[in-house]
Amino acid sequence: MLAYAAQGLRSHRESPVGMQLRAHLERSILACRRLPDALQQAVEELALEPAEVYAGFMRVLKADADxxxxVMELVLAQPDIGSxxxxxxxxxxxxxxxxxxLFVIDEVVDRFSAEAAVETA
Known part of the structure; x- marks a missing residue:
């Protein structure tokens, strides 16, 4: 989306990349819907503790994702999406x-996974 924004186009219809923009936004919207459940599943599968700390973070992530x-749905609802x-x-x-x-939880999970790998080696 950064590359599209830099093109200075008035409508997504003016560029082949712009024509892919709606599909990209739709995938992003779907990811925002699925993200909280995916994180919950990862926390449970990895048995991350303390559970209440992760539950608090998941509430924040869900609110941010929503x-x-x-905002993405508002943009997608527009007939023309300019740069x-x-x-x-x-x-x-x-x-x-x-x-x-996402950067924070990725770092936490990576560190947890690395520590778990060392413990099982």
């Missing part, structure tokens, strides 16, 4: 918060 999804609108979507704090949540 907010980011709402400026995508640039603004990229800057929305809710999208950035969700990305940061």
């Amino acid at each position: 907010r980011a999804r709402a 400026q609108l995508i640039d603004n979507l990229n800057a929305v704090i809710h999208v950035r918060s969700l990305l940061t949540d």
Whole structure:
């Protein structure tokens, strides 16, 4: 989406990349819907503790995913999606918060997985 935002197009119809934009947004919206359940499943499968700490983080992640999804759905509902609108979507704090949540949990799970691998070796 960053590359599309930099093109300065008034409509997604003006570029082959722009024509793929709607499909990308639809996949992102679906991912936002599925993300909280996927994280819950990972926490349970990995038996991450303390459970209440992870539950609190999951509430934050779900709220951020819901907010980011709402903004993406608003953009997707527009008949024409220009570069400026995508640039603004990229800057929305809710999208950035969700990305940061993902970076944090990815680091936590990676460290947990690495520690578990050392313990079983």
